[in-house]
Amino acid sequence: MNVHPTTAGMLLAGVLFVLGLISILVRRDIIFMLLSVEVMLNAAGLAFVVASSHWGTADGQVMFIFILAMAAAEVSVGLALILQLYHQLKTLDSDEAAKMNG
C-alpha cells in the first residue's frame, strides 16, 4: 500500500487529535485531561508541520514553535490550577469540582 506522506501525516495528526479529544471526554483525572490537551495541541502542531513540508515553506514550522511556547505557558497555568484544586478538594477528580452549577 503506497500512501502519500502528506496524507499519512495528516491522518496521523487527525488520529492523534481524536484520541486526545476522546480521552479528555472520558477521563476524570484532571492531570490526564491536561495531558490530553497537550496531545491535541501536538496533533495540531503536527498538521502544521506536515502542511508546511507539503508546500515547501517554513510557515508551519514557525507556527509549531508558537504552539510550543503557548503550550508551555498553558501547562504552567494548568499545573498551578491543578495544585490549587488539590489543595482545596484533596482530590484530582474534575467532577468533584462541579460546585459552580446553575
Next chain:
Amino acid sequence: MFPALIPLIPFVSALLLMLGWKRLSRIAVTVIGCGSIGLSAFVAVLIAIQFAAGGEQAIVQHAGNWVEAGGFKTGFDLRMDALSVVFVGVITIVGFLIHVYASGYMHEEPDYARFFACMNLFVGAMLTLVMADNLLLLYFGWEGVGLCSYLLIGFWYKDPANNYAARKAFIVTRVGDTAMAIALFMLFQFTGTLRIPEILQSSTHIWSKGDPVITWIALLLLGGAVGKSAQLPLQTWLPDAMAGPTPVSALIHAATMVTAGVYLIARTHTLFELAPDAQITTAVIGAITLVLAGFSALVQTDIKRVLAYSTVSQIGYMFLALGCGAWSAAVFHFVTHAFFKALLFMAAGAVIVALHHEQDLFKMGGLKKQLKGIYWVFLVGCASLAAIPFVTAGFYSKDQIIWLSLSAAGGHTAFWLAALLGALLTGMYTFRLFFLVFYGDLKTHVHHRPGNSMMIPLYILALLSTIAGFIELPHTLGHVTLFSNWLLPVLPAVSVLHDSVAMEWTSQALSAVLALSGIGVAYAWVVWRPKGMSDFLEMPALLWLRGFWSRGWDFDKLYNILLVYPFVYLSRMNKKDLIDKLYTSLAALMQWCHNVLARTQSGLLRWYILGVVLGAVAILSVLIWRIYI
C-alpha cells in the same frame, strides 16, 4: 324679582350650613335652614303673582352662561311658566312645612347642621330641575336631587343597612338617568338645541307622528322618568329608601323628587304626543305599577314601607294619566298627593317618635286617645289618600284620573279597571294602616308627645289636603276648572272621547264605592273581626302570597339573579385581573426557560467540553455541507 333667586337662596344657605358645620348654634341652623326655604317660598309666591298678573307666556331669566363651545351654547336659564309655578309652589311651600317639622323631629340629632345642609341643597336642586329652561340644566337638577337623595337616605351612615339602601337608590335611578342622558344626546343631535321651548316647537316639524326616532327618544325619556319616579321596572329602590329620616321620606320620597318623572313627561309632552307607542307604554307602566304596589302596600308591616308602596302606587296613577294624555290631571294629582302624602309621612313620623322609634305596625295600636291631634290629621291624610268622596282633595284628583283613563283619547277599559282596582286597594291598605295604628289595644307606651313645631305643619297640610281639591271639580260636581285652565298655556287640554255625564257618574260612583268598601274590608280585617281574618290569612297559600307581595313581588330577587349575581360572579372571577394573567404567564414562561437553560450549567467540566465539541462539529458540518454539497 328674579326667578333665579328661588333656587339660589336654598343653595346659598346649604353652602353656609356646610361651611358653618360645627360653628353654628342649633338655633342659627334652624333659622338658616328653615328660613331660607321660607324666603324662597315667599319669593316664589311674589313671582307667581307677578306672572299671573302679567299675562305673559313665561318669565325667563338668563342668569349666566354655562357652556359655550363651538355652536353649542347653554346657560343658566330659569323659566317660570304655568307648569313651573305649580311645581315651584308645591316644592317651596311643602318643603318649608317639612323643614319646620324637621326642626322638631331632628331635635336630638347630633348632625343637625348636616341634615339641614343636605335638605336645603335638595330643595335648591329640585327647584333648578323644575325651573330649568334647557334640558342640560334640568339634568343638572335631576342629578343634584339624586345626590341629595343618596346623602339623606344614608344620613345615619353608621348603620351599613342605610348605606346599602342609599347605594341601591343611587344605582337604580342611575339606570334611568343614563337612558335620559342618551335621550338628551339624541335630541341635541336632531334638533341642535337643548332649550325646551325650541325643542318642543321644532319637534313637530322634524318628526311625523310615530317616527321611530322620536319614539326612541320618548321611550328613553320615559326610562329616566321611570327610574326617578320608582315605577316598574325600576321601583325597587323606593321602599328601601325609607331608611332615611322621616322628613326626608316626606320631602324627597313622597312629595317632590319622585314626581320629577311626572314633571319631565309633562314638560316634554309634545314629544310624547308625537310618539303614541311611548305614550301607551307610559300608561301601561303606570297601570301595572299602581296595582302591583297597591298589593305590596297591603301586606307591609313597617309603617313607612306601607306609605312608600302607596307613593309608588299613586305615582302610577300620575303616569297612567300622562299616558292617557290627561296632562293636567297628572299634575293635579301630583299637587294633592304632595300635600296628603307629606302629611301622612310626617304624621307617621310623629307616631314613630312618640313610640320611641317603633316602626312595626303590629306593635302599635290604640293610640287614638293617646295622640289626639295626630289621630285627626292622620285621618284627614288617610281619607284623602283613600279618596273619600266630596270632602277630600284626593277624591277630586284621583277620580279625574280614573274617569279620564276610560274616556280620554288615550284611555282604555283595561286602564280604567286597573285604576278602579287601585282605588279599592288604596282604601284597604290606607285604612288597614290607620286602624292598626289607632284602634285595638294599646301595645306600646307613649313616651314623647310632638311639639308645636311638628304639629303646626301637620295642621296646615291637613287643611291643604282638604281644600286643594276644590280648585278642580268634575263636570258632574260643580264643574270648576281653575287648575286645568291655569295649565292650559303649557299643557293642552285632554281630548275626551266619551263625554257622557251618565258614564262619568257611574265611574265616580264605582270608584267611591270601591274606596269605601276597601275601607270596610280594612275595618273588618283589623277592628271588627281581627281573629277571623287572621285565621283566614294564615292559610298556607295566602301566607306565601303575602310574603311574595311584601317582598315587592320578588323584583329584588329577580334583579339579583339577572344582574347582581352575574356581576358579582364576573368580578370575583376577575379578582386577580384577567388581563394581568397574560403578563404573569409571559413571565412564567421566561422563568421556565431560565430553569431549563440553568440546568445545562452543571459545573461538570467534561460536559462543557462535550458542548464545545458538539458545537464545533455542528459548525464544521454546516460549513462542509455548504461547500461540498
